[in-house]
Amino acid sequence: MKLVIAALVVAITAAASPSAAQTPPSQPRVLVDVGGTLLGGGAVGSADATYTTSTGASFTLFSTAQSWSSGEGIIGHLEIRVAPRVALEISGDWTRPEIRSKITSDFEGAADTTATQRVSQFRANGGVVVSFAPRGRWTPFARGAVGWLRHLSSDNTLYQDGVTADLGGGVRYAWREKAGHVTPYGVRADFWLNARSGGLDLAKQSRIVTPGFSVAFILKL
């Protein structure tokens, strides 16, 4: 979370700088950025622990409702421009969400409990970024990507894979260039909707759609 906040503060500071709105940005062929991200969570389903009665009906021992918390982490993108306003992108992120099971209605009166485990989530995506006409140093863009995800349990004994897709957009803000070095080039803020399926399955239906947000420092190579 600290990464995200720090990046956001830098972004706002940079945007507020009066000297930043002087020169139109160049359009580098390759951009790399690294920053912080926050990926949302949500409910994924419920399940009852049941016994069978003499008639074949269900007898509920206890009930559970499963969810993912939001998870903060780090993110990086590599953009390669293939047309004036189109770039191919490879991105990856690592976040640390919590899986939760809210347990209620125990037949023998066990106290309601929310059992949790913090897991690692890795995503690797490939996608396309379409930039729109710059406005001063600001360049808005739209982005779509699909990819692979892996969840790793807290004790590192179990991993399960799934698929992921992002659709969203954002804006880049270009700083002044300092020639001759790999220099900070600007900042990038993204908002997107993420759909993911698979990974550590907490419920029969493991698909989830959540918002995502990131802020990253851009390096021009």
Place this chain on the structure above:
Amino acid sequence: MSAGERRRALALLAAAVFIVAPAVTSAYLTLGTTVNGRSVTTRWTPPIKYFVTNRSVDGVTANQLQTVVAQSFGTWAAVPTANTSATFTGFTNAEPVRDDGATVIGFQAHPELDRTLGVTTFTLDRTTGALVEADIFLNSLFDWSTAANGETNRFDVQSIVTHELGHLLGLGHSLLGETEIRPTGGRRVLGKSSVMFPIAYAVGTTQDRFLHDDDKAALSVTYPTPQFLQNTGSVSGRVTLDGAGIFGAHVVAFNTKTQELVGGFSLNANGEFAIDGLTPGIYVLRVEPLDDADVSSFFDGDARVELGFKATFHSKLVTVPYGGFGESVEIKVTRK
């Protein structure tokens, strides 16, 4: 092996489950004995060759009994993750409880056992612990039926035989069930999730013909296929009360995706348990005292089973990996 070396080691089903194992390898209760201080599990080398008594009772012929016994053996043999099989050898006039080296299944009158539907007995080699024979009798004091959908006021033969065959295969009792005390004595089953629960459904019910996840896991741990060991995992840990381990706590693992419900017990004074044969994934763990059946149905009379604690959920979701154990957990319970 001479006849003099044999002795009837287990007189009643589940009377001698392992409670002396120095290391907890599985929380399922399996039948066995101790030979020279060493625990020996009761286990067959398939196929099991068995006889059926050539005697009818009211409502059930010998042929009907044989058909139902074959179906029940088939139910256990159909578990894809376990290697078991059985062969019907023929009808016999021998009694089902007799030390004759033959495994016999049939009806027998036991009016002194007025709450017991069936019993499985074993003959073990005293020097090695090896299984010599096992017999099953169904108590002809009760009314029985082999009707496809059960019969009002009669107990279902296939259901009870399926339970007893679980014992014959070496399985002890499971506590995956809830009961209530009857005003007239005894207990009534509200619901259960294991054929190996020690108390039967009421008359007219055929639900115990079908195995549950708990039964399949217990059988597969006893007679595992190579794939079973690779494709399933285990959860292990301790159950503690006031910082000390407790014996005989019932631990239930619940997979929130598959809704698989499998139970076991803490089986030593340190409160250690290990539940094997679980589908890899994320599990909720619940602990409860052994209060839905008689303790003697699970452990022998010397066992000091802790009953004075509240049902409790573990605060962490636990991981079951492929082919091994996840992180060991400690589940803390509080006094009632």
